[in-house]
Amino acid sequence: MNWTDERVELLRKLWAEGLSASQIAAQLGGVSRNAVIGKVHRLKLSSRGRAAPAQARQKKPKAAAPKAAKPSSQPVRSMPQTVGATALKVEFDAEPAPRPVARVDDSVILPISRNLKLVELTDRTCKWPNGDPLNEDFNFCGSASKDGSPYCAYHARVAYQPVSDRRRAR
DNA sequence: CCCTGATTCGC
DNA sequence: GCGAATCAGG
Numbered sequence: 144m145n146w147t148d149e150r151v152e153l154l155r156k157l158w159a160e161g162l163s164a165s166q167i168a169a170q171l172g173g174v175s176r177n178a179v180i181g182k183v184h185r186l187k188l189s190s191r192g193r194a195a196p197a198q199a200r201q202k203k204p205k206a207a208a209p210k211a212a213k214p215s216s217q218p219v220r221s222m223p224q225t226v227g228a229t230a231l232k233v234e235f236d237a238e239p240a241p242r243p244v245a246r247v248d249d250s251v252i253l254p255i256s257r258n259l260k261l262v263e264l265t266d267r268t269c270k271w272p273n274g275d276p277l278n279e280d281f282n283f284c285g286s287a288s289k290d291g292s293p294y295c296a297y298h299a300r301v302a303y304q305p306v307s308d309r310r311r312a313r
Numbered sequence: 314c315c316c317t318g319a320t321t322c323g324c
Numbered sequence: 325g326c327g328a329a330t331c332a333g334g
Contacts, residue, residue, distance in 0.1 A: 146325085146326085174327085175327070175328075177327055177328060177329080178326075178327050178328090179327095180327090181325090181326065181327050181328090182325090182326080182327085185325070185326080
């Protein structure tokens with residue numbers, strides 16, 4: 144794939160929005176995350192406000208000439224690498240008498256959806272669908288799934304609800 | 314192991 | 325200019 148003006152523009156946009164190189168590569172299609180990163184550097188984009196961790200690549204003489212270093216690191220303020228905006232509030236149950244028979248461990252909490260596009264899913268991202276497949280904003284949870292499960296811990300629980308644990312919706 | 318971005322260098 | 329290979333770090 145060529146770096147057409149449109150694709151470069153989209154790259155700039157997504158990069159500015161804080162998407163990772165791999166996610167951008169997935170959306171652009173036809174390119175690897177390395178290609179995206181390489182292009183980002185060539186375009187002299189980077190920083191992105193501040194998402195990059197404390198990294199100081201120092202290089203390793205792979206076969207020849209080593210070179211300069213890469214110093215500078217201005218004290219930048221925090222950076223919102225957030226993708227979701229859902230805020231969950233923990234409700235404290237001040238009730239002195241909790242359900243004596245209630246079971247169903249609610250140890251698994253609702254993850255913040257990454258709202259990934261179908262093409263961004265990998266073997267280990269939650270494939271719980273969000274929204275209407277016919278709608279534009281249709282997406283998938285995308286949270287990390289464990290051990291080959293198609294869903295994250297939360298959605299796996301929802302998907303495989305034990306019959307005995309069914310509770311009535313309030 | 315998964316992921317992230319950074320850098321080098323042959324093409 | 326491009327991006328795979330490689331690296332360091334989380």
